[in-house]
């Protein structure tokens with residue numbers, strides 16, 4: 633069962649960002665299903681690395697737009713991106729160490745972080761970009 637479901641209310645109305653967000657949520661859901669199915673740790677690690685890489689690419693997309701338009705809240709937004717990437721990195725590390733994440737306790741980062749971030753940080757960014765672009 634998907635844990636995060638895309639809804640149009642999450643659109644930030646910047647096509648490139650929305651497209652990446654939909655893909656990001658798909659990757660989070662795939663990861664969740666994989667954990668539920670208790671797939672092999674090496675496979676899980678590959679998926680996590682894939683999610684981390686895509687997240688990095690996505691954050692870079694947003695950060696380029698923020699820099700280009702001198703977004704007033706970019707500092708806090710960049711900081712949040714760094715924090716999320718650090719969590720994902722920790723998760724990859726934990727799986728590399730042989731742990732199997734449950735995603736409901738200390739590995740909570742892969743449950744709803746993507747949606748929380750979209751709502752709290754990317755939506756205001758979307759409003760700003762729609763005003764300046």
Ligand SMILES: [Fe+2]
Nearest residue numbers: 694749753754
């Ligand atoms: Fe963001």
Ligand SMILES: [Fe+2]
Nearest residue numbers: 690694750754
């Ligand atoms: Fe985003």
